[in-house]
Amino acid sequence: MSAEQNLSASLRQVTVIEIGDQSGDYCAMMLAGLGAKVIKIEPLEGAPSRKLGPFATVDRDPESSLFFWRYGLNKKSLALDLDHQESGAILTRLAAHADIVLLSGQYLAIRRQLELWRGIAADRPRLILCTITPFGLDGPYRDFTATDLTHLALGGIMAMCGYDAGKDGHYDTPPIAPAMWHSYHIAGEYASIAIMAALHFRDLTGEGQSIDLSINEAVNTCTELSMPIYIHNGEVVRRQTARHAFVNPSPLRLPTSSDGVRMLAAVSPFPREIKSFVRLADECGIEHQLTSAEFAQTEKQNPAAAADYRAELVERIVSSRPAQQSFLRAQHHGLPWAPIRRPEENLEDPHFISRHTFASIDHPELARELSYPGTVASDGAEPHMRYTRRAPRLGGHTHQILLEAGFTPAEVEDLSARKIILDRS
Amino acid sequence: MHSDKVRPLRGTRVIDLTWVQVGPQTTRLLATFGAEIIRVECPYPNGMDVVRQVPPFTPNHATPDGGRIQGAAPSTGIPGNYNRSALFNNTNAGKYGITLDLNHPKGRELLKRLVTTANVLSENFSPDQMRKWNLTYEEIRQINPQIIYLQTTGMGKAGVYGNFASYGPTAQALSGLTFMSGLPEQSLPAGWGFSYLDHSPGYFGAFLLMAALRRQRDEKIGCYIDMSQAETGLMLSGTSLLEFQISGRPTTRYGNRMPYAEWVPHGAFRCKGEDNWIAISIQSEIEWRLLCEELGSPEWSRAGKFATAASRRDNQDELETLLTSRTVELDRFDLMHRLQLRGIAAGVVQKAPDRLDLDPQLKARGFYVDLPSSEIGTWPVDGFPARLSRSPAKVGGLPGRAAPKLGEDNQKIYRDLLGLSDAEISALREEKII
Numbered sequence: 001m002s003a004e005q006n007l008s009a010s011l012r013q014v015t016v017i018e019i020g021d022q023s024g025d026y027c028a029m030m031l032a033g034l035g036a037k038v039i040k041i042e043p044l045e046g047a048p049s050r051k052l053g054p055f056a057t058v059d060r061d062p063e064s065s066l067f068f069w070r071y072g073l074n075k076k077s078l079a080l081d082l083d084h085q086e087s088g089a090i091l092t093r094l095a096a097h098a099d100i101v102l103l104s105g106q107y108l109a110i111r112r113q114l115e116l117w118r119g120i121a122a123d124r125p126r127l128i129l130c131t132i133t134p135f136g137l138d139g140p141y142r143d144f145t146a147t148d149l150t151h152l153a154l155g156g157i158m159a160m161c162g163y164d165a166g167k168d169g170h171y172d173t174p175p176i177a178p179a180m181w182h183s184y185h186i187a188g189e190y191a192s193i194a195i196m197a198a199l200h201f202r203d204l205t206g207e208g209q210s211i212d213l214s215i216n217e218a219v220n221t222c223t224e225l226s227m228p229i230y231i232h233n234g235e236v237v238r239r240q241t242a243r244h245a246f247v248n249p250s251p252l253r254l255p256t257s258s259d260g261v262r263m264l265a266a267v268s269p270f271p272r273e274i275k276s277f278v279r280l281a282d283e284c285g286i287e288h289q290l291t292s293a294e295f296a297q298t299e300k301q302n303p304a305a306a307a308d309y310r311a312e313l314v315e316r317i318v319s320s321r322p323a324q325q326s327f328l329r330a331q332h333h334g335l336p337w338a339p340i341r342r343p344e345e346n347l348e349d350p351h352f353i354s355r356h357t358f359a360s361i362d363h364p365e366l367a368r369e370l371s372y373p374g375t376v377a378s379d380g381a382e383p384h385m386r387y388t389r390r391a392p393r394l395g396g397h398t399h400q401i402l403l404e405a406g407f408t409p410a411e412v413e414d415l416s417a418r419k420i421i422l423d424r425s
Numbered sequence: 426m427h428s429d430k431v432r433p434l435r436g437t438r439v440i441d442l443t444w445v446q447v448g449p450q451t452t453r454l455l456a457t458f459g460a461e462i463i464r465v466e467c468p469y470p471n472g473m474d475v476v477r478q479v480p481p482f483t484p485n486h487a488t489p490d491g492g493r494i495q496g497a498a499p500s501t502g503i504p505g506n507y508n509r510s511a512l513f514n515n516t517n518a519g520k521y522g523i524t525l526d527l528n529h530p531k532g533r534e535l536l537k538r539l540v541t542t543a544n545v546l547s548e549n550f551s552p553d554q555m556r557k558w559n560l561t562y563e564e565i566r567q568i569n570p571q572i573i574y575l576q577t578t579g580m581g582k583a584g585v586y587g588n589f590a591s592y593g594p595t596a597q598a599l600s601g602l603t604f605m606s607g608l609p610e611q612s613l614p615a616g617w618g619f620s621y622l623d624h625s626p627g628y629f630g631a632f633l634l635m636a637a638l639r640r641q642r643d644e645k646i647g648c649y650i651d652m653s654q655a656e657t658g659l660m661l662s663g664t665s666l667l668e669f670q671i672s673g674r675p676t677t678r679y680g681n682r683m684p685y686a687e688w689v690p691h692g693a694f695r696c697k698g699e700d701n702w703i704a705i706s707i708q709s710e711i712e713w714r715l716l717c718e719e720l721g722s723p724e725w726s727r728a729g730k731f732a733t734a735a736s737r738r739d740n741q742d743e744l745e746t747l748l749t750s751r752t753v754e755l756d757r758f759d760l761m762h763r764l765q766l767r768g769i770a771a772g773v774v775q776k777a778p779d780r781l782d783l784d785p786q787l788k789a790r791g792f793y794v795d796l797p798s799s800e801i802g803t804w805p806v807d808g809f810p811a812r813l814s815r816s817p818a819k820v821g822g823l824p825g826r827a828a829p830k831l832g833e834d835n836q837k838i839y840r841d842l843l844g845l846s847d848a849e850i851s852a853l854r855e856e857k858i859i
Contacts, residue, residue, distance in 0.1 A: 004646060005646060005647070005648040005649070006648070007633060007636050007637055007640075007648065007650075010636045010637070010639065010640050011636065030632065034636055051686065052685050052686055053664075053684070053685035053686060054664055054667075054668045054672075054684070054685055056667075056671050066664040066667045066668060066671070067664055067685065069664075069667060070663065070664050070667055130811075135786055136786075136790055136812070138789070138790070139785075139786045139789035139790050140785045140786055140789055141785070141786035142786075144765050145765065145768055145769065145770045146770050146772065147688070147691075147706035147708070147770045149681060149683075149691060149692075149704050149706050149770075149772075150704045150705075150706055150770045150771060150772030151772065152704075153693065153702075153703070153704035153772040153773060153774040153775065154704075154772040154773060154775050154784075155775070155780075156775055156776070156777065156780050157618075157619075158693070158704065158774050159774050159775060159776045160617075160618030160619055161606060161615055161616070161617055161618040162615050162618070163607075163608075163612070163613075163615055170699075170700075171700050173608070174681065174692065174693035174694075174695070174702055174774075175693055175702055175774050176606060176607055176608070176615045176680060176681060176693075177606075177681050177693075177704070178602070178605070178606035178615075178616075178617055178621070179605045179606055179663065179678065179679060180605070180663040180664070180665075180685070181663055182621075182661065185625065185661050186624075186625070186628075187810070189625060189628035189629065189632065190628065190809075190810050190811060191811065192632050193454055193628060193631050193632050193635065194809075194811040194813060194818075196631075196632060196635035196636060196639075197433040197434070197458040197635065197813060197816060197818075198433070198813060198815075198816065199635075199639060200433035200434060200458070200635065200638070200639060201431060201433040201813075201815060201816040203639060203642070203643075204428075204431050204433070204435065205428040205431055205815075207428055207815055208815075209813055209814045209815035209816065210813075210814045211811050211812070211813050211814075212811060212812040212814075213810060213811035214790065214810055214811070215810075216786065216787075216810075217787065217790065217792050217808070217810030217811075218810040218811075220780060220787065220792060220807070220810070221624075221807045221808075221809075221810055222621070222624045222625075223619060223777075224446070224512075224619035224620060224623065224624070225481065225512060225619060226619070226776070226777045227515070227777050227780070227781065227807070228481050228511035228512045228514070228515050229481045229511065229777070230497075230776075230777035230778060230781060231493065231497065231511065231777075231781065231804060231805055232481050232482070232483045232484065232497055232500070232511035232804065233480075233481050233482075233484070233497055233498065233499045233500065233511070234496075234497035234498060234499070235481075235499060236776050236777055236778060237618070237776075237777070239618050240618065241613055241615060241616070242603065242607075242613060242614055242615060242616035243594075243616070243618075244618060244619055244620070245618035245619065254613065262613070262614070263598075264594060264595060264598040264603070331586070331589045331590060334590050335590060336579070336589075336590040336591050336592050336595045337595070338591070338595045338596070338598040338599040339598065339599065340598045340603050340604050340614060340616075341598070341599055341600070341601055341604060342601055342604050342605075342665075342669075342675055342676040343600065343601025343602075343604070343605070343659060343662040343665045343666050343669075343676055344601070344665065344666055344669040344670075344675065344676060345601070346599070346600065346601065346655075346659060347666065347669075347670075350584075350585045351580060351581075351584045351585040351586040352584070352655075352656070352659070354583070354584040354585055355581055355583055355584040355653070355656065357653075357656050357659060358659075358666075366671070370667060370670050370671070371666065371670065372666070372667070373656070373659040373660045373662060373666060374660075375656060375660070376626060376629045376633075376652060376653060376656050376657040376660050377581075377629070377633055377650050377651055377652040377653060377656070378581060378582075378583050378584075378651040378653070379648060379649055379650070379651065380562075380582075380583055380649050380651055381583070384633060384650060
């Protein structure tokens, strides 16, 4: 693919100002992955997401937060006393160079900033002002406080995830919120789409607009079958261990490989999968009745027994060899099997290496590079998203950004001396 | 034209070969912002979108001028009728639908005629299917140099596993997302109760297509987007990879607890009634004290075992048992409101009926949208989770309805767009190409 077709610089003419908490970091990082210039404006003590661990070296050190590292890629940091009376004038001057302003946090926490930016936007009709708040800017829950956990609860994801009920149908274990930070992921993806739509609209009309994203609603869109089943059938799905929540329970099947890895290794009763499975079983030297007339009869008359039989064969194949071998052989025959890996087990996987899935980011303070998941798509040769710079130090670009925005060196020095900005350039 | 009438994706045509869940998610979002989505489907069952053919189905009594007002009911579907899938109705809202047999050479020729008029081609078949049909990006580019071609596969088409078979959960298992969810080891992973990687890569698909469409409009350049569900899973694996590289510690599971901040208690607590739960996140000492007061036991916050976040973390099992002994007596919604009044993050673990019928916030914001469909009448579908002040999302898209019936728009597309005569359309029908 020619370089001009790659999308990683497609937002290079777009400048984003990001202010707020951990619910906005991912959205801004997505935009930065397509080349947008993202300026994270932080209070002097650092953005709230710097308080989230795990921590690289020093516990609770704002420069050590791996959350901030992960979601701060490619961004620049300007540290500003957002409570100072002069901050509004400074932000107004910065706004002259911005296309998008992203405010994130609980409604009550961002209310003042929102008022300020609404005023700025009134004079800058091309500005796109996007808020990411827990419940949106109106409604009876507007002022409710929320975390990732409570979002996944109210939004419906949590009720679908967890462990099987006992034989009596009673659950002994609570629903489980999948880890980590997925309400912010889903919200960030939707906010990015909404921002893209607003950019298209501005391309066509010259007009900016405001975007009011509700994290709660974003999570609500992401529950697949549960809502259609209820809306149309009046039935409620029940959570099950490591498989889809359904109205009626299905058997738990997670065979373990000879090297102790759980495998997702099901065979659906589709003719093509059955054929693939016969080839795999033959290759593995497993005796089976899959092609016998008798089994065809069972398949028709008692599908559950046929499924049990297939699962028993799967178990024999998986348990007698290492996970990677089952994975590659099953896939060779066209079966959608995979080992249940830890994320880090993919770091050395030749597939992801060949796709350049991981961005190597230099960390001078550690005297090494770290691999970050850096894209979701390729142009056939190179990733469509590109990350090259580690997350910024607090105030690491204050000086540079203010000069670029037309502040004189004397002004910057004065603001710094009066501790309205923090400059660690 | 007044700018209020301008849809962001005005004049964008998408030839939509996607099926099941992940691909259709993407095109649904483009429909929401005004793109014309032409969903191209195989006319016979064994090549048709499986979602049209599997439950949940809309109740058998639902009629075109009725819908939810006629009531919900379990259904095993109506044999031979492919227009009654409940999931399909939601996932394909806002699109036009035509039938076309791509296994027939004449079908592929017609597809190429459609593609020459389009901005985007989107597909998520098995990785090798488009090559078998001679419809790869390189081939399509010959007839439409500016085309944006989105191919979504489990692993990603480029790379060692490029032709691997995958459903969403396959990619999820490989990426690490399945492993990460659940109680600490010894317990199995709980994984996900649905296919998350049939959702998120769909959102990313819309994001990347919209970036590519802006460039196509400005610079007349198309591109190939090789979207990987497994890669998306890695993108969503949080800080786990960094933590592993720095500390050498393998990723582990934490249940509902919070390993990355001094937030204790942090979990789901049983409430009154069968399988009713409330999620509570305590983020400070003040909140902890207020929680104890609200539960009628201010002395808990003074007990040495629970006086600090660190001591609460050390005694978390006991703490959770103690809290549950109180919450189990309480109504989940009532408790949520009481805790929220004190500024504590608390949320009921809501199931579908709670969300659709009770949730006052979703109601006030008008989240669920009633959309008509030509066969099953009017039913609610998911809205778009953000309000745009100048170019609002419209999930009914250009047709202003939920999903199309199989081949519902054949006439409109083949006659009005491609200019085929009625006789030619009839001939295609007789040959079973459409």
